[in-house]
Amino acid sequence: MAALSTTTTLSSASVKPVVRYEGKRYKVCIIGSGNWGSAIAKIVGRNAGVIEAFDSEVIMYVYEEMIEGKKLTEIINETHENVKYLPGHIIPSNVIAVPDPAEAVKDADILIFVVPHQFIGHICTAIEGKIKPTAFGLSLIKGFDTAKGGGLELISHNIAKRLQIQMAVLMGANLANEVAEEKFCETTIGAADRRVGGILKVLIETPYFRVVVVDDADTVEICGALKNIVACGAGFVDGLGLGDNTKAAVIRLGLMEMVKFVDEFYPGSKLGTFFESCGIADLITTCYGGRNRRISEAFVRTGKTIQQLEKEMLNGQKLQGPFTAAEVNVMLKTKEMEKRFPLFTAVHKICIGEIKPNKFLDCIKSHPEHIMKEDSSSVEVRRSTAPQAWPTLQAKLTPDRRAFHTMRREHCKFFSTSVYFGKRNYPRAALTRVYPSRGFSSSLQSLLPVVLRVLKW
Numbered sequence: 001m002a003a004l005s006t007t008t009t010l011s012s013a014s015v016k017p018v019v020r021y022e023g024k025r026y027k028v029c030i031i032g033s034g035n036w037g038s039a040i041a042k043i044v045g046r047n048a049g050v051i052e053a054f055d056s057e058v059i060m061y062v063y064e065e066m067i068e069g070k071k072l073t074e075i076i077n078e079t080h081e082n083v084k085y086l087p088g089h090i091i092p093s094n095v096i097a098v099p100d101p102a103e104a105v106k107d108a109d110i111l112i113f114v115v116p117h118q119f120i121g122h123i124c125t126a127i128e129g130k131i132k133p134t135a136f137g138l139s140l141i142k143g144f145d146t147a148k149g150g151g152l153e154l155i156s157h158n159i160a161k162r163l164q165i166q167m168a169v170l171m172g173a174n175l176a177n178e179v180a181e182e183k184f185c186e187t188t189i190g191a192a193d194r195r196v197g198g199i200l201k202v203l204i205e206t207p208y209f210r211v212v213v214v215d216d217a218d219t220v221e222i223c224g225a226l227k228n229i230v231a232c233g234a235g236f237v238d239g240l241g242l243g244d245n246t247k248a249a250v251i252r253l254g255l256m257e258m259v260k261f262v263d264e265f266y267p268g269s270k271l272g273t274f275f276e277s278c279g280i281a282d283l284i285t286t287c288y289g290g291r292n293r294r295i296s297e298a299f300v301r302t303g304k305t306i307q308q309l310e311k312e313m314l315n316g317q318k319l320q321g322p323f324t325a326a327e328v329n330v331m332l333k334t335k336e337m338e339k340r341f342p343l344f345t346a347v348h349k350i351c352i353g354e355i356k357p358n359k360f361l362d363c364i365k366s367h368p369e370h371i372m373k374e375d376s377s378s379v380e381v382r383r384s385t386a387p388q389a390w391p392t393l394q395a396k397l398t399p400d401r402r403a404f405h406t407m408r409r410e411h412c413k414f415f416s417t418s419v420y421f422g423k424r425n426y427p428r429a430a431l432t433r434v435y436p437s438r439g440f441s442s443s444l445q446s447l448l449p450v451v452l453r454v455l456k457w
Contacts, residue, residue, distance in 0.1 A: 027055040028203065029108035031101065031123060032115035033062040033076070034317055036140060038086035039180040040114060040204075045092030047203055054203060061104040062097040073097040084315060089180045101126040109135050110203065111165070116318045117143030117155055124162040136166040138189070138200055142224040142320050144327045152265075152331050154221050168196055169217050170204065171224030172277035173285035182208045188278035189213045190220030212276055218266050219273040226261060227283040228321035229328065230254030232347045234287035235296025236360045246361070250343065251287050255280060256369050257341050265331075292321035300357045322351035342367055 028048055030041050041060050048054040065072045067084055076082055076097040080090050098104040105111060105127045115123060120141060139156045147153040156167040172187030179185060189204070189211055191197030197213035205211040214220060233254060237247045255274070262269045274280060287293055295309045302309070306322050325348040332338045338345045346363035349355045355363070 025053060025055040026109040026199070026203075027107050028058045028110045028112065029105050030058065030060040030095075030112045030114065031104065031127075032113065032140075033060055033072075033082060033085065033097065034114070034116070035085045036174075036176040037114040038082040038089070038091060039176040040112065040140065041091050041095050042089065042180055043204060043206055043209055044112065045095040047206070049092060049094050051202065053199075056094050058092075058095045059104045059108065060095050060097050061101045062099055064099040071099070073099050085317070086176070086180055102130045105131050105135075108132065110200075111135055111137040112140065113137060113155075113159060114140040117141045117145070117320065118318060118323065120145070120155055120159065124159060128162060131163060131165065133164070136196055137163070137168070138204075139167060139169045139221070140171075142171070142228060143324050144225055146327060146330070151334070152327055154218060156217065156221055166193060166196060167217075168193075168200055169221040169224070170200075171220050171282060173281040174209075174277075175285060175289055179209060182206075184208045184210075186210045186212065186277040186281065188220050188273075188276045190217030190273075190278070191215065192217055214270075214273055214276060216270040216273045219262055219269040220276070220278045222262055222266065222269075223258065223274065223278045223282060225320075225324050226258045226328070226344075227254075227286050228290075228292045229325045229344050229347050230258070230283060231286040231290050231292035232296040232321040232325065232351065233343055233360065235293040236300055236347075236350065236357050238293065239297040239300025240358060240360070242361070247287070250364070251283060253343050253364060253367055253369055254287075255283060257343050258283070261328075261341065261344075264337075291317075292319060295319050296321070299351075306351060321347070325351060340368060 028044055030037060030044060033041070037060070041058070045058045048058050049056050060076075062073045062076060065084065067075060072082075072084060076091065076095075080093050080095075081087065082089075082091065101123055109132065111131065113120065113123070137156075137159060139159060141155045143155060144152040145155055145158045156169050159165070160167040168189055168191035170187055170189050172185070174185055174187050185208070187204070187209065189197055189200050191200065191213055192215055194213070194215065197215075201211045201213050230251065233250045234247055237243075237250055258279075259271070259274060291314060295306065295313060298304070298309050298313065299306060304312075306319060310316060310319055325344060328341075328344055329338070329348040332341055332345065342364050346355070346360055349363075350357050350360060
């Protein structure tokens, strides 16, 4: 990677590269040409055509299909439009469609993977041994792989292991059609190597598609996978006509299960990553405008199967939410943890027909998030922080005000032990200190003591 050098001036939470061209240009290959792949091709093609550090020709692997008697690759190369998956949008003429994955990747320095995660194994098999040893990749794929011996494996880890290349990931609140229409949005690149993250930022970013780079790549990728499960739940709510309050509750409970899942299976991840575009922003967008929500709503209203709706509403493209829910459920069932993740479990069971959609709320009404558990360490902290002030204040209050302040104290305990730290119970007083290992951004570190002071009494 001698062609491009970057320097950075920001914290580890973001990277703002200064690029210097040093000779040989990076050649880019996009592996996948669906709705999202074609939208990204618009951005990458345009940037590669004007930024000196990149080869102006971008290769895009296209799964060959016949459209009205003509090959899709020929249509794209002649009309510069993906008439099946992104109609009405012009792809830059320097993006060349190629039907053979091995041919597409042979000279590439940067590989952008954007295929349904069910097909990544086939792609890796096709290109193993065909790529440059110095190449590195960027995965836009949402989902998990099933690891040998059970459990889940991140897609980027699987690609890196099979192809022996360095990988980064990109996830965010990025509905493909809106990105193609050049409506302003943000995205998150997760890259353990800051230099790789900086190079990818230059390649991907535009005035309307803003990029933040973080080093917590695993959490970025997990958010992109799990939010599709929650979006299915939001779609069930819409299909049942349960209203916005219920939908908001489902989104919140889904977010808490996402945090808990990461905390349980990927310890050491950074909580601050959930506040990037890949986290809560992507979750909200997907639960209101994504295909998983839309298909799940139709699933409830029409009674048709997911497979039927994929053919009718997605031109045969695969829905990621039900597939990811099934993969996650295998892990939860193996570890006897289904009851700790009732929303994830309910979505899976509804998608496979084990329970009816109208039973969805029954599955989450007794969610663990609704149960306040007494914690001895929290009791000790509460007593030690103000051993004399509380009885004195209590004596001066009316019964109503005394009940109010009691509620505030209990809320503070719950806030410190359950909401922010999943299964780990940290003392409330300790929260005013900095926890680098939990990934708090500087803004959260400064706000947290203020919030705690408000809640204290």
